[in-house]
Amino acid sequence: MRLLVVDDDAAFRALLRTTFEVVDVEVDEAGTAEAALEVLRLHKPDAIVLDLRLPGMSGAELCRRLKADEETRDIAVVLLSGSAEAMAAKADSGADAVFTKPFSPLELLDVIERLTGGLAAVPPPARGESVVQEGQQLLMYARDLRHLLEIERGQRVLLQNAYKETVAALASALESKDTGTRAHSQRVQRYALELARPLSPEILEDPSAEYGFLLHDVGKIGIPDRILQKPGPLNEGETRLMRTHTLLGEQMLGGVAFLQGQGLMIVRSHHERWDGGGYPDGAAGTDIPLAARVFAVADALDAMTSDRPYRPARAWEDAGREIVREAKAQFDPEVVKAFVEREDRLRQIRA
Secondary structure, eight states, X not given: OEEEEEOSOHHHHHHHHHHHHTTTOEEEXXXXXXXXXXXXXXXXOSEEEEXXXXXXXXXXXXXXXXXXXXXXXXXXXEEEESSTHHHHHHHHHTOSEEEESSOOHHHHHHHHHHHHSOSOOOOOOOTTOSSOOTTHHHXXXXXXXXXXXXXXXHSHHHHHHXXXXXXXXXXXXXXXXXXXXXXXXXXXXXXXXXXXXXXXXXXXHOHHHHHXXXXXXXXXXXXXXXXXXXXXXXXXXXXXXXXXXXXXXXXXXXXXGGGTTHHHHHHHHTTOOTTSOOSSSOOOGGGSOHHHXXXXXXXXXXXXXXXXXXXXXXXXXXXXXXXXXXXXXXXXXXXXXXXXXXXXXXXXXXX
């Protein structure tokens, strides 16, 4: 099975590519309609996932051209849009289906399977199954979490504390799956809040930041246990799949009202580096959101001082020296300065 993904957002294409690759689908990519036509001259896909708004020729115009051409009219086309105009565009362009962003990639896979008959349906996990295949947990947990958040919108004040407990429980369950401990998310949240105090009181005043600190790795729900718990180094393919957890987390929480703001920025950008060598965007310096720069130090501190499947914990002193060495490389030097100034308080949190 071969698919063509046409969208001008490279990170979004990467998310879809990874989703399709887990079911052994070959994926071509294009950032514009013109580039898509070049790809089509080389390879005829079984289906096309096409963003409605593209630079230059629009997705709707490209779809009309494809459906008017005898060579391409039978290719299934799924339009993607961020607005309600998608339904009108579907009728006008002749597209076979339409999705409004944000959406679950697994739901998109299901539609493509029905349109082409070429993808194996993803079965639900068996009751009590401990290892869930490739991305099914993402859909299952996202659906449950969003249901809870709909309730929160109507009873925000009454349920605020209950939601904090629910989010903390979800983060703890994920940490148990990832590292075998249920304390990591709570510790890094407290570390990050402490580091943010002298740098940006605005972070402390933004409720979404607190949730973002807790749910920073929620996208790992969509990463298989065999990768999360692997005792040795990850290979290239496993590393690429692991790195999508930032995009999966952002996609999963994109419609959550109380995460808008710093919260989503933390989920997406907490693995960026000050020197530009991080992911998913390769952002550098102050282009990285401050809350994510603060969290990067908090996360590294706890990671180094905790046991992991592939290595034992390091001494606090060793971790501190490593953080100082990485100022202006991995970490924002101002955040490192805050770490040095508040190290005694951070040690108390750890204790």
